[in-house]
Amino acid sequence: MGPTEFVRACRNERDALLEAFTDPAGQTEVSSRLLEANLTQIQRELVVAAIGVALTDTIYTLLLALDGAASLDGDQRSFTVTDESGTVISNGDGRLEAAAWDAFHSV
Template sequence: MFSDASVGTTVGQHLDAAQLNSPQRRNVIAALDVALTDTFYTLLMGLAGEASLGGQQQAYRPSDEMGRPISPSEHAGLGDLAFEAFQAD
């Protein structure tokens, strides 16, 4: 949806302003998708302590407002969840 100017997104408005033909627009959207996927995956890996964030590598324990660790199971780590969400096909 972020690329659809008809719903009022800024990204969509910029894509419209670029006056791309359909294949060009699809390629730009595909490039944005890859860039965002890699960015979010790297961010989650950084929180899991498996990648560097801001030049520092350390493990964080993301938790909800009650202090409970965020994980769908006691066996899945954040790195595993990040891989499943962003890299597994």
């Protein structure tokens, strides 16, 4: 798995989380709290949009931090991330950052 596939998997996970969090019949704590809030349709749409932005920003920032392009708790450095077969996914060379931009902001 290379950086593009890794980021694509992260983007797919973001999309799956958003769907699970906002499914009225969902089994997540977030979906339960949304139901309890008894929001109007417009309010629900705004909250769902905010959750989507929060998920995107969180995952994108973590991906950039792994690549050394953003700080993690005020500490900026690159990390070497490999899959179980030893293939390098991230080593601070910018490929993870570029793939993250494409997956999360070029849509």
